[in-house]
Amino acid sequence: MLDRRTIVLADGSVRSYFALPPDYQDFAPPLPPRPLDPAAAAAGRFLPGAPRPEFGGLPGPDAFRGGREELFGRGRQPQDYWNSLGLDSVRPGPAEGPSKRKFGGEGEERDRIDDEQDKARKRQQVLQYGNPDRHPGPGPGPGGSFAGPSGELFRSSKYGSALESVRLKHLDVDQAKLKKAFLHFVKVINENGYHRRNYLENGKNGSLKCVACGRSSKEFQDVHGLIMHTYNSENADLHVEHLGLHKALCALMGWNYAKPPDSSKAYQSLPAEEAAANLEDLIMWPPMVIIHNTITGKSKEGRMEGLGIKAMDNYVRELGFMGGKSKSLYGREGHLGITLIKFAANQSGLKEALQLAEHFEKDNHGRKSWTHLQPLTLGKDDENNPNLVRVDGTTGEKRRIFYGYLGTAPDMDKLDFDTRKKVVFESMRECLSSS
Ligand SMILES: [Zn+2]
Numbered sequence: 001m002l003d004r005r006t007i008v009l010a011d012g013s014v015r016s017y018f019a020l021p022p023d024y025q026d027f028a029p030p031l032p033p034r035p036l037d038p039a040a041a042a043a044g045r046f047l048p049g050a051p052r053p054e055f056g057g058l059p060g061p062d063a064f065r066g067g068r069e070e071l072f073g074r075g076r077q078p079q080d081y082w083n084s085l086g087l088d089s090v091r092p093g094p095a096e097g098p099s100k101r102k103f104g105g106e107g108e109e110r111d112r113i114d115d116e117q118d119k120a121r122k123r124q125q126v127l128q129y130g131n132p133d134r135h136p137g138p139g140p141g142p143g144g145s146f147a148g149p150s151g152e153l154f155r156s157s158k159y160g161s162a163l164e165s166v167r168l169k170h171l172d173v174d175q176a177k178l179k180k181a182f183l184h185f186v187k188v189i190n191e192n193g194y195h196r197r198n199y200l201e202n203g204k205n206g207s208l209k210c211v212a213c214g215r216s217s218k219e220f221q222d223v224h225g226l227i228m229h230t231y232n233s234e235n236a237d238l239h240v241e242h243l244g245l246h247k248a249l250c251a252l253m254g255w256n257y258a259k260p261p262d263s264s265k266a267y268q269s270l271p272a273e274e275a276a277a278n279l280e281d282l283i284m285w286p287p288m289v290i291i292h293n294t295i296t297g298k299s300k301e302g303r304m305e306g307l308g309i310k311a312m313d314n315y316v317r318e319l320g321f322m323g324g325k326s327k328s329l330y331g332r333e334g335h336l337g338i339t340l341i342k343f344a345a346n347q348s349g350l351k352e353a354l355q356l357a358e359h360f361e362k363d364n365h366g367r368k369s370w371t372h373l374q375p376l377t378l379g380k381d382d383e384n385n386p387n388l389v390r391v392d393g394t395t396g397e398k399r400r401i402f403y404g405y406l407g408t409a410p411d412m413d414k415l416d417f418d419t420r421k422k423v424v425f426e427s428m429r430e431c432l433s434s435s
Contacts, residue, residue, distance in 0.1 A: 181244025306335030367405035
């Protein structure tokens with residue numbers, strides 16, 4: 001009986017979720033409770049008030065997957081809702097009795113006391129998560145057996161998007177300001193390699209601070225703590241900044257920014273492709289293609305030397321990319337073997353950059369190939385490595401094979417200091433869709 005609805009997120013993408021139809025009260029009552037995994041039932045029973053990650057923080061039951069607002073409706077009191085569930089007259093019938101006696105193992109007197117406590121607990125849960133009893137209703141199934149791990153409890157996770165009907169705070173702020181704050185913090189949290197790793201390693205190397213609060217920040221033990229702070233910050237002056245940082249942190253961690261964070265940590269699950277797409281969308285601006293393997297060898301003094309700007313400018317022009325300007329990157333040891341090709345900071349510049357990246361990708365010389373190649377072979381006998389150097393069959397001339405891809409947020413650490421200071425970030429999707 002659920003309606004599938006769609007919601008347009010701040011970044012312009014569209015998500016769908018399930019909600020109760022407006023006239024859900026007219027529907028026939030749901031089917032009797034289904035069997036439950038006894039272990040989960042026991043866990044829920046002995047940890048009243050504890051977070052229940054198995055629900056994914058969701059309103060659990062089939063009939064009430066719409067979230068609290070849908071659940072109660074505007075102006076409808078929670079009390080009415082409880083009454084409609086009949087929680088005050090919970091019967092010690094099949095929904096409560098057998099499994100308890102069977103798995104609680106404490107005798108009937110204890111069960112009766114537990115029932116009273118359960119009622120109080122249920123009120124709390126109904127308020128927090130919707131009514132958990134509708135679907136994990138215990139009791140022997142048709143064959144006297146209990147549902148295993150594939151039972152209802154676990155099925156709820158695939159409706160994770162239902163939680164999105166708890167309104168995302170990002171939707172209630174100035175979208176232009178939010179975007180600005182978001183892209184600003186994308187740079188801030190990716191700029192420093194040490195801090196970036198510390199986020200990715202969940203604060204292993206030292207407690208985390210909120211870069212929106214700056215010096216006055218509290219310290220957080222892990223990224224979840226920091227995320228909860230950024231999403232729920234009560235500092236009105238920095239509200240949009242905190243939401244922008246929340247989104248940037250979620251993008252870095254591969255988490256779902258569109259799902260309000262809570263103790264269930266359901267927001268931390270996002271399909272790998274979506275997480276990767278969110279990162280790939282955050283491109284360096286002006287758009288630039290990062291080209292690797294542009295070294296030419298060591299000088300007599302032992303410094304690394306590489307192809308210069310002229311040679312690389314000619315190279316991209318010969319390929320037909322007239323708008324690209326190259327810049328060689330140098331470190332202490334000399335040429336880093338990296339050349340940036342920068343394009344104009346507008347849509348046509350981005351399109352040209354994308355075409356150049358596509359040129360490398362087509363030849364199997366894109367980001368993936370470079371990542372695979374790098375840790376295995378680089379630095380050892382490069383001249384004779386067919387992945388790095390191509391020898392012309394007739395002239396015997398050796399030429400470096402270039403690898404290239406469009407620069408995105410995680411590539412910040414490849415840049416030299418100067419470029420790193422100047423670069424900003426843009427959303428590729430937004431840039432391409434604007435006219
Ligand atoms: Zn803060």
